[in-house]
Amino acid sequence: MLNHQVVVAGGGPVGLWLAAELRRAGITVLVVEKRTARDPRSRALTVHPRTIETFASRGVHEPFVSEGMPLPGGHFGALETRLDFRRLPSPFPYTLSLPQERTEALLEQQALGLGADILRGHQVTGFTAHVDHVAVHLTGPDGPRTLRAAHLVGCDGTRSTVRTSAGIPCAGTPSTVLGWLGDVVLDEPPAPGSSWFGASGLLMAVPVPGGIHRLVGITPRDLTTTWPGDLTLDELRENAVAVAGSDFGMRDPVWLSRFGNATRLADRYREGRVFLAGDAAHQHFPAGGVGMNVGIQDAANLAWKLAATLNGWAPDTLLDTYHDERHPVGVDLTGTSRAQVALMTAFGPEGRALRRLFARLITALPDLNDRLAAQLGSLAVSYPPADAAAHPLTGTRAPDLTIGDTGLFALLRADSYLLLDLTGGDAPGLGRFARPGLRVHRGAPHLPPAGWADLRAALVRPDGHVAWAADRHGTDPVAGLRTALATTHR
Incomplete structure (x- = not known):
């Protein structure tokens, strides 16, 4: 007998969102x-648009929006020209500044309220794989113990015990740059989103809820593989004065830290009944504040697939698509991170010239701004279908269509696909497909965006990506839908 259907190693934002999603689908889960x-330090500070959309698709976004500080853009490589997120095709065209401690608190409240079990003060030390279950080994105040689960998910960080126990290689490059940050009180704060770059280094200042500012940067002497010791307030002040000409009246540090640019990616995200998500799968320099957000998207992709197979309406082969879809996102993440590090450490004359050129291009080419902003905000993620003849929307993120008096995000659920009859009820035969794991909703969309105006029907996955679509003027959609469902539904 299983103790829990899923055990999640790691109770950070990724593990907590995964647990909440599993509970929404009726799966028993232990974190x-x-x-x-919870760690009181702010750590991950940025909540990106796609993450807010993901929360909105479960109706739980409002506390994050109300507590977070909205910022109209972000940066790519700390360039002088900031990316304008207000142009993004999202109901949340901004980033939120919200300390990770609050993000975790809100996610933990959700998970507990949905019935997840959270075991603190314990650690997964390894596992033993069996044909029909995983024996998960733990240690805690009362000593070692073993639990039985159908699946184990490692959300346990860059030094993941689950990844090591699974024997999954995580190749990459070592750290060659040491960034630093300080969460401090500033008596003379700069304007929100201020940044400085020059031969003496890089400095960015970001307001944090609670009267705190985060100062983060790099100086030429930080291009090293030698650890210089813990960051001090005096060193932070010295760096700020050297780069920006002021210490902004900094005092009362809440957190001082250094971090490197070691970059690694797990070879595979699945090993039998064991999976990796978040930092356990990908490690990178925290440029643009994307790490936590990509991890939450890992969890969003994995949770419904685990639930679908455990609830019996999808075949086990569906679980293979987790690696197939999310590993390429990890490749893009680590590559983009490396590119930003190159821009953020280009302190020489040639590097500064390159930065000025790139900044001018972002200003002159709105499409470049939009592409980079959508990439950082995870709105550009698409999962290409195996069938080259599939509709162009297949695999893309579904927008928050207004259908009648309801938005699409409000219709999505963690435990089922959503089949949209966008003709208002005239599409022949779509109602027959309603079953466990698939709901049908009928209604004509109001002012649909480009690409959606001519759709007759669309099948949307629980994570908000399009699984199948058919145009109004195409062939009878029933046969195509039946083929699409054959790979995802029993």
Whole structure:
């Protein structure tokens, strides 16, 4: 007998969102977290548009929006020209500045309210794989113990015990740059989103809810593989004065830290009944604040697939698509991170010239701004279909269509696909497909975006990506839909 259907190693934002999603689909889940309490340091600070959309698709976004500080854009490589997120095709065209401690608190409240079990002060030490289950080995205040689960998911960070125990290689490059950050009180704060770059280094200042500012940067002496010791307030002040000409009246540090640019990607995200998500799968320099957000998207992709197979309406082969879809996102993530590090450390004359050129291009080419903003905000992620003849929308993120008096995000659920009859109820035969794991909704969209105006029907996955679509003037959609469902539904 299973103790839980899924055990999640790691109670950070990724593991907590995964647990909440599994519970929404009726799956029993245990989160094992070695910390006895949440880390009060802000750590991940940025919540990107696609993450807010993901929360909105479950109706839980409002606390994040109300508590977070909206910022109209972000940066790519700390270039002088900031990316304008207000142009993005999203109901949330901004980033939120919200300390990770609050993000975790909100996600933990959700997971507990949905019935997830959270075991603090314990750590997954390994596992033994069996044909029909995973024996998960834990240790805690009362010593070692073993639990039985159908699946184990490693959300346990860059030094993942689950990844190591699974024997999954995680190749990459070592750290050659040491960034630093300080969460401090500033008596003379600069304008929100201020940044400085020159021969003496890089400095960015970001307001944090609670009267704190985060100062983050790099200086030429930080291009090293030698650890210089812990960051001090005096060093942070010295760096700020050297780069920006002021220490902004900094005092009362809440957190001082250094971090490197070691970049690694797991060879595979699945090993039998064991999966990796978040930092356990990909490690990179925290440029643009994307790490936590990509991890939450990992969880969003994996959760419904685990639930679908455990609830019996999808074949086990569906689980293979988790690696197939998310590993390429990890490749893009690590590559983009490396590119940003190159721009952020281009302190010489030639590097500064390259930065000025790139900044001018972002200003002169709105499409470049939009492409980079959509990439950082995870709105550009698409999962290409195996069938080259599939509709062009297949695999793309579904927008928040207004259908009648309801938005599409409000219709999505963690436990089922959504089949949209966009003719208002005239598409022949679509109602017959309603079954466990698939709901049908009828209604004509109001002012649909480009590419959606001519659709007769669309099948949207629980994570908000299009699984299948058919145009109004195409062939009878029934046969195509039946083929699409054959790979995802029993």
